Amino acid sequence: KQEVTQIPAALSVPEGENLVLNCSFTDSAIYNLQWFRQDPGKGLTSLLLIQSSQREQTSGRLNASLDKSSGRSTLYIAASQPGDSATYLCAVKADESNAGNMLTFGGGTRLMVKP
């Protein structure tokens, strides 16, 4: 059974700092990995989708990397801002045609960026 772990569970940084959020998964047979942002009391907003054949995806100040063989992904946030404060979730999709397109989620990293 796939297990997804995110470390740290919580992170507090001063504004302007570059930071890295970590995601690891136990079964490397994934089709893709998706990073989400969740604001308190809100739904999940998709940030980046990285296919298993890709090494990196970038969107603005966000960069996600994927090392499928070692079961790791990182989300790099450059020049963090208070508006980046949220919970960040990673989720993997199994590389099986009968897997139902479902996602397995990590527990999330709660990020606070202090002004």
Place this chain on the structure above:
Amino acid sequence: DAGITQSPRYKITETGRQVTLMCHQTWSHSYMFWYRQDLGHGLRLIYYSAAADITDKGEVPDGYVVSRSKTENFPLTLESATRSQTSVYFCASSWAEMNTEAFFGQGTRLTVV
């Protein structure tokens, strides 16, 4: 408006009552999902649907019933609510292709008293 909407946003119900959470999407996505989010457990899949009239169990299906008579709607019913079903419920949808992303609704916070 295009997107995925859930209703109600908040619901309080009593133990033993039946309650239905609604989910509607306007993209004609073939796949729809129900997840629950709990402290200490993260998001867990309850049920999913690959198309109208096709549904399947996820990780935690006990106590829940789903139906999908139309592509755009995927209601989740708690047949006899229990306190352990107090949670935040998220509906999601995606295209059938494996390389596409999932989109989530705003969630329904359900409290069973």
